[in-house]
Amino acid sequence: MDVKRKSGISDGESLQTDQEVQIDGKEFKFNSKLADAIKHFIYSKKKQSEVAQKIKISSESLIIFLGSIHSYNINELWTTKNILELWDVARELENPCLLRSSEKKVGEILSDENFETIYKKANLYQSHVLWKTRSFLQRFFCSPNCNMSRTRIFTYEDFSYFLNEGILNAGSDDILLRSIFEWAEHNETQDQNNGIHKADGEEQEQSLKRKMDVETSSQEDDPPEGTSSKLSKLLRAASYGTATLECLQDLSEHHLCKKDPEAKLIISKVLNYKLDRNTHGYWPPCVSSLFCKDYRHVAVVADQDQISVLYVYSDMWVRLPKCPLHTQITNVTVFDNELYVISSAGFESLIFVFRNNKWEFVTDLPGRNFIVISKGNLIYFIDGTSSSVKCVSPRETPVLYSEIKFPDMMRNPESALDFDRSILIFCSTDSDERSTVFCLDVPEHKWTDVGSLEGSAKNLAGFRNETNYFILQRDGSISQVLRKQDESIEFTLLKRLWSIQSSLRGAFIYSDALYIFSNTPIECSSLCGILGVFWNVVYWHGEQDASKFVECFLPFETLRFAEKLHTPSCYLLLGSESW
Structure with a gap:
């Protein structure tokens, strides 16, 4: 079986599949640097005459290889691209121990540079890596005036959680409200694929669907919740204390508000409330x-x-x-x-x-x-x-x-x-x-x-x-x-x-x-x-x-x-x- 995968990396960074590696009888293609490292790991203690042309390794040996970061970190072997390649392999092989080891390694390399790639893949796989990404986000958004552009890749569940818990330290409610609309725009253009490109391969998608339980499958039979409905719920969870009239006026004329009457009504109510407060003294319980x-x-x-x-x-x-x-x-x-x-x-x-x-x-x-x-x-x-x-x-x-x-x-x-x-x-x-x-x-x-x-x-x-x-x-x-x-x-x-x-x-x-x-x-x-x-x-x-x-x-x-x-x-x- 010849399986070719992508790792959620852009085309310019995609892995070169130069050599074949056989793992538990299944054929996988890896870039030459990763394949050579696996080959060196297998045959380093064997004589030259015993080295086979085709690289073969078991899942158990691959787990040991994953733990050999100190021995095999020459020439930047443990890059995000290589780790995600091995994570994909672990998903294909359905080996719990190998999967656990690869996910642990993914969590260790999580950083500002590779966060978006790992977050998207973790959500696709519904992996345990998600708790690592959410913990990373909590630390990130606790910093003053953090970059809110990262919110556009959030799942609805994560965005809603961060809003309700007050974790997002945007600096002002204007920035936070605009980031909600940017999120909705991004999801609209992604056509409900949750930030993962459809080119990731239909076989990978089918493998994921086979692992869904009965409850999740029954939910898929229902009509999907539209972006507009999610937008309205996020707007209800948002804070408007420091939102300016200029920002609210801009958002009330946003094309998504024209499509979603519920979101339009929420923004209009806040706008009317702000106008009332500024003109004749109505103040909410939490004053400035x-x-x-x-x-x-x-x-x-x-x-x-x-x-x-x-x-x-x-x-x-x-x-x-x-x-x-x-x-x-x-x-x-x-x-x-x-x-x-x-x-x-x-x-x-x-x-x-x-x-x-x-x-x-x-x-x-x-x-x-x-x-x-x-x-x-x-x-x-x-x-x-x-x-x-x-x-x-x-x-x-x-x-x-x-x-x-x-x-x-x-x-x-x-x-x-x-x-x-x-x-x-x-x-x-x-x-x-x-x-x-x-x-x-x-x-x-x-x-x-x-x-x-x-x-x-x-x-x-x-x-x-x-x-x-x-x-x-x-x-x-x-x-x-x-x-x-x-x-x-x-x-x-x-x-x-x-x-x-x-x-x-x-x-x-x-x-x-x-x-x-x-x-x-x-x-x-x-x-x-x-x-x-x-x-x-x-x-x-x-x-x-x-x-x-x-x-x-x-x-x-x-x-x-x-x-x-x-x-x-x-x-x-x-x-x-x-x-």
């Missing part, structure tokens, strides 16, 4: 080291003419400096990571921003008692009196605003939720048992009638985690807000936290806890967490009628010198109930 050092995560609520701030972790309240022009604060919002307040002054409203430890006047608006939402580049003031949405652009000088008229069927807006790329507006009807919901897409400013919601729209609070959106109604019902593939929006009831009517002022999730502020006290025994959403509830209530309750970051120096509220007072009675 900058904010951990110089800023503090707080909750803000206003009553009458003062702003109160809660240190989220210490349950301590402080007062921000008072603005002499504040007569009755009706609302607060966060835009560009700055705190804005809306103060009523007769038939108009004054807008102020807290900047450099003082209040600065922004603009005035006709009307009062708005529902306020910051979204994208604008602050939206939903005005039921004029049946319009006033859009204010605080970045402009002078500050500009425009109006969007309500659709004909929209009346009595009560609450609003910043949802994905839209603003959901909840309106009351003649019955507290049902509310109507309208959707305003941003920035297109297109209206959609979403339908109805069970329960009252009054005092409704919206909140979110990194990936999902929720509403909390005043009867304690928590529902998840979902956008389906047909673009319709549905509300899925998850749990009811209490059974009385509560005058909610706001809610948000931070560090697996749901923070709620209301003007109504609640029995603590009625509150509990929701698996997968939050596990702890922190419920604050005040007797005075408060404004909207929002989360934001404020400079530590500002809070450090703020007036502390050591004990509750009749002016603002605060209490905490958490478990």
Whole structure:
């Protein structure tokens, strides 16, 4: 039997098959240097007359030959090409001891230069050498700013493992995300051959298939998992904390995203989240080291003419400096990571921003008692009196605003939720048992009638985690807000936290806890967490009628010198109930 093999080396480095060697009765061709070494090993202790023309050796003797690296390393005999040739022979002979010896030798020569060749062959053979290559990769990717181009040859299983374990030290999330798309492109061009060229020989492939067990064979009968599906799973496992808007925008327009709607949706969600965070203060549980050092995560609520701030972790309240022009604060919002307040002054409203430890006047608006939402580049003031949405652009000088008229069927807006790329507006009807919901897409400013919601729209609070959106109604019902593939929006009831009517002022999730502020006290025994959403509830209530309750970051120096509220007072009675 004459067997000719390739070792996964490029054509320029392919082995020259000059001489035949017979191993256990089977004929193999080796390059002259390796064949001469085997011949010298066999006949070195025999007389010249006993030397045969054809080189013959047993598997047992070949094992000894493999262990003779110190004696037979003349003229660089133990090169990657030669070792892989002997590994191929061991696979053909199906001798466990010879295979174990050759794989041990392959593991010993593993280096930066030959890693790709050995990794591909080890995956083809599903060899024990794989654990050596993975160990090598772990050391390689622990080094700072390692070369991520190596990831393109990974198997899906290895890439997924390294992502989930956080082993890949790419230097930035931009580099890591781009390497995922490079991997997907590489696999697409390889036509599902897992990095091994089809020219490696059909006989070698058939030998591998014969060794697969029943479970693996049954899996092959199923349709192969496409690159797009694997791409989506890798994107879900990736980190996006330091990913830039420019990188995410580029990837959202990648040709693979156009082919894979699921991958496109993942990138789009992250992009929307980043835009939301940068424009109106939504931050994930893991904030940057900058904010951990110089800023503090707080909750803000206003009553009458003062702003109160809660240190989220210490349950301590402080007062921000008072603005002499504040007569009755009706609302607060966060835009560009700055705190804005809306103060009523007769038939108009004054807008102020807290900047450099003082209040600065922004603009005035006709009307009062708005529902306020910051979204994208604008602050939206939903005005039921004029049946319009006033859009204010605080970045402009002078500050500009425009109006969007309500659709004909929209009346009595009560609450609003910043949802994905839209603003959901909840309106009351003649019955507290049902509310109507309208959707305003941003920035297109297109209206959609979403339908109805069970329960009252009054005092409704919206909140979110990194990936999902929720509403909390005043009867304690928590529902998840979902956008389906047909673009319709549905509300899925998850749990009811209490059974009385509560005058909610706001809610948000931070560090697996749901923070709620209301003007109504609640029995603590009625509150509990929701698996997968939050596990702890922190419920604050005040007797005075408060404004909207929002989360934001404020400079530590500002809070450090703020007036502390050591004990509750009749002016603002605060209490905490958490478990």
